[in-house]
Amino acid sequence: MSIEHAILGLLSLSPLSGYDIKKMFEGSAALYWSGNNNQIYKTLVKLHEQDLVTRETQIQDSSPAKKVYSISEKGLEELRRWVSSAPEVPQVRNSFLIQLAWADSLSADELDNLLERYENELRMQLSMLDFQRQQRNISPSGTARDAYINVQAARTPRETFLWNMILENWSSYYQAELDWVCKLRAEARQF
Amino acid sequence: MSIEHAILGLLSLSPLSGYDIKKMFEGSAALYWSGNNNQIYKTLVKLHEQDLVTRETQIQDSSPAKKVYSISEKGLEELRRWVSSAPEVPQVRNSFLIQLAWADSLSADELDNLLERYENELRMQLSMLDFQRQQRNISPSGTARDAYINVQAARTPRETFLWNMILENWSSYYQAELDWVCKLRAEARQF
């Protein structure tokens, strides 16, 4: 559930600053938090207090000083513990389905318009996901920023496999949703 | 997004008390809020203040008095407006995928065990959903409590169709997730 473990996971690949982590959250659909400062910086302070991470301040010329966090041995243990803890079922919040439940008050044209807009939204999400996916497979690996995002940065063949399956899970979800709405649209014309 | 519109939708079918609404939230996966008192009673007060609903206190013998809310003309307008407003893409919060991203630290057996537990969770969700589905199609319609939940309470053929498509959306999601994890489990054994 918690953002702590997501951050510990990122830090298990390489040391990162709060700013780095923020960028990663923003760029990844799987890390579903919005990449807001408040939670990230507070969580880092909390993790540091619990000795799950270590902190080092790096002074740079020509850009502001940054605090670089690394995962500690204790942090790695906590991450391992969490990874094998009981999985939860996904929480899906699909407000569109609630909209649709009361959509019988719309005319045929209005309903089709609503379905079309949902279809377009889904297509946009899918193409964004494909774009991210390509970037990950092409871009030269290495920098801290790419850590989570780049499949080629995986440390073992099994990790590559797992990361690809995660990406597949996302795109197949959007694809299934798209198929569903297309079918719905086609059949709704009969009424 | 908001719980206000979900409640307005329920009230568009029939007048309901806060308690009725609470039960409906608890029994429905589509209404993804947890059916907690705090939000429901506060939202009803808010809706009443905005004249989107009317309130009537019914004194009953052999059970406590209840406040029955009905949707107003203004409420119906607001519901119609919201129903045709821009749809949002679903928000999926799948913490299991984040767990899996760092699961390469587990042994083959531990990983398989984790996947198995996720598979079992999904199977349980699916059978709960099927159970609800059967109840809806069999149970005699009519009472306020069944309003949202009972497909047979739909007012038009098109509404029946929409409600069935909503149910199909949910079960096909869990089914796809189950297929995915089975495939993952089979292929993970190669490592």
Next chain:
DNA sequence: CCCATCATGTAAGGCGTTACATGATTAC
């Protein structure tokens, strides 16, 4: 000159959950 990027943080507020509080009736 203005805007984007790098970099860290705070403030305010809404959303959502669990737990608490009360009190009557009905079923086992």
Next chain:
DNA sequence: GTAATCATGTAACGCCTTACATGATGGG
């Protein structure tokens, strides 16, 4: 007598978001 159901509400807290605040550098 103990638990569940009906029925309404409050308190405390955590999660999460938007917006605000600061300040340097580099590009168009």
